[in-house]
Amino acid sequence: MTAPQGVAAWAEVDLAAIRSNTATLRNASGVDVMAVVKADAYGHGLIESARAAREGGATWLGTAFVNEALALRAAGDEGLLLAWLHPQGADLSGAMSANIDVSVSSVQLLGQVIDAARAVGRVARVHLKADSGLSRGGASSSEWDELVALAVRAQRSGAIEIVALWSHVAFGDEPFHPAVDAQAGAFDRACSAAASAGVGDVLRHFSSSGPALRRPDLAFDIVRPGLAVYGLSPGAAVGEASELGLRPAMTLRSTVAQVKSVEAGVGVSYSYRYTTAQATRLALIPIGYADGIPRAATNQGPLLVGGQRTQIAGTVCMDQVVVDLGPQSSVSVGDEVVVFGDGIDGAPTAADWAHASGTIVYEIITRIGPRVARVYVDDAQR
16 A cells, blocks of 8 residues: 555554454344444544444444543434443533433442433433452442442433443453353343342343354343454454454554665664674664554564564664664665554564564554554455
8 A cells, every 4th residue: 555645654444344343243243233442443543433333233332431422423423322431520411412321330420420411401321330250340249239229219210211231251352261151140140130129121231352252142132342343353262363254454554764784783773672693784664652662562573564574673762663674685765564464465463563562452453643644445355
């Protein structure tokens, strides 16, 4: 692909891949899909990715924060939306006015939601969240009965509508881990307790990407995939993306900015963490840790430079990295660089970068910075 004019690095996002992945997830789970588009759609671009997920069959969209959901409404999305993380001062009344569902995981938050709904004269659409074992958000087992009882009372008064009950998996990257079944059991008990307390026939959702792909028995009514929507596997225990029918949607690209010849024994980049072993050619790539390249990838980050597989030589800098091409390389200024993509033709993948940096794929894709241009393509032929 030709580099966008004046851009040092760009992320090419294939919207057809997002549509295809969403359809794959719906087929694998057999239920409705809530495509998670928080964090700028995992770095892929909120509005464009959300539209593609809808076109792929996503009945719901999920965001962490209300402001993300409000941005979707402002862009014209009129479908079912859930926002689940509400810091102090969150615009809950705005969520009510925009018909955005909100998660409630504590008695205190339920009170805030009721107040916000009454302030704008709307009925709040609420998903009650149970902590089934992640010990993060959600009402613990000791708090659940009180929360449900108050929510039922609020529903009878017309302040809220209980739309769903939900929880979140601690081992989404290991869908057959015993803890997943233990959590599913705890969630089942929470749902039964809610039914006994007067909660009617409501939706239930529990599964993230891994269980959505590999545990249809835990699909309930909705699955909430995030990473898999963008064509990536959560982990080895889930399987390779290609085996799961997923297509990576993002390819991170740059171009060679400079090539120079140096002698053996020359220190490269800050603190000379790399020294040339022979007379060689070095290439400068204008992308660095300010753009999302992990500094932990020093001397390790894989790159495809002008069709040549190589890796970063020396310290990752704020705006640039260097690679050692070897003495015989024909790479020249302007040649394309693939930082990561679908792995075809020798290109590194986001999983390769996660391994090289000692982190997870989620971090690799979500940390791509704002000065990296997003370029959208629609390659249905891939």
